Amino acid sequence: MFSHEMKEKIKQFAKEQAPYYLEEAEMTYMEKLRRKTGEAKSKVIAKLAKFKSRSETAMEAQNDMILYMSDYMKDLMEQGLSEQEAFERAKEELKFRSETTKSADLQERIFAYYNNFDPADYEAIGLFYGAFVFLGLSIGALIGFIGSGGWEMFLSDGWIRTLIGAVVGVLIGVGMGLLSHAVIVLKRKK
Amino acid sequence: MDNLSEMLKGILEGIVLEIISRGEIYGYEITKKLHALGFQGIAEATVYALLLRLEKNKLVHITKKPSDMGPPRKFYTLNERGFEELAAFWAKWDFLSERIHLLRTNGGEKNV
Structure with missing residues (x-):
């Protein structure tokens, strides 16, 4: 029915597209299983991985698509389309367009993010940054001021040491802020 | 009828289960049956994806x-779980269609 070249094209298309459909079907199945068992997705995936032979399933899905596409193309050719036209149409119709797998995954991540989102954490992080920067600035400037020799020296060249002290203090403050941010993020992760 | 795909999304699985329940059938034959029933707007890819899901869900x-x-070509028939799922689909459909009918005729009131 089809030329050798066309058979190869169909095979290639099925090889590219079938895994997406298979992934979607597996995700839907896992979603059902997860709702049923109440287990986390990662646990369900791990369980499934033990039982299935991935390559065999993928090959079957690919073969199913080859046959499905061929049947569709034959139908189109009976309606008057050329082999190439039928292939182009079938390719367009059977190209994977997910409304579920990828977007559902993204939605799940967004949902998880907002589910764990606590405005108090962000307020605390901001306050830590502010507090450490002010503390660093004050302590650094003070050490610089005293270290330079006090008020009299400040008016000549001592202000440079005060300035350096203030800048180093700000940098230490930002560093401390980053550390407290990291501690809060790690605590939330647990 | 045009623009049915959104409404069909939730019930296509039930429709395909009913078609399969009538006897052994292969993938594209199901699409042709759907077209013959007047569901022209259903994308070819939808049926392929649905069959993978039915298989995955055993x-x-x-x-x-x-x-x-x-x-080799796959021919589908319903197994016991498939028949149970189909029965559940029709039960839901009956409930839904009864309520929709009530809404349409009496505005949702049972005893008017």
Whole structure:
């Protein structure tokens, strides 16, 4: 029915597209299983991985698509389309367009993010940054001021040491802020 | 009828289960049946994806037969779980259609 070249094209298309459909079907199945068992997705995936032979399933899905596409193309050719036209149409119709797998995954991540989102954490992080920067600035400037020799020296060249002290203090403050941010993020992760 | 795809999304699985329940059938034959029933707007890819899901959810029994394209062709029949799912689908459909009918005729009041 089809030329050798066309058979190869169909095979290639099925090889590219079938895994997406298979992934979607597996995700839907896992979603059902997860709702049923109440287990986390990662646990369900791990369980499934033990039982299935991935390559065999993928090959079957690919073969199913080859046959499905061929049947569709034959139908189109009976309606008057050329082999190439039928292939182009079938390719367009059977190209994977997910409304579920990828977007559902993204939605799940967004949902998880907002589910764990606590405005108090962000307020605390901001306050830590502010507090450490002010503390660093004050302590650094003070050490610089005293270290330079006090008020009299400040008016000549001592202000440079005060300035350096203030800048180093700000940098230490930002560093401390980053550390407290990291501690809060790690605590939330647990 | 045009623009049915959104409404069909939730019930297509039930429709396909009913088609399979009538006897052994292969993938594209189901699409042709749907078209013959007037569901022209259903994308070809939808049925392929749905069949993968039915298989994954273990609702169908599969028999493989040789095909002229090389790989064996899968023929689907419903298994016990498939029939249970189909019965559940019709129960939901009856409930829904009764309520919709009530809404349309009496505005949702049972005893008018």
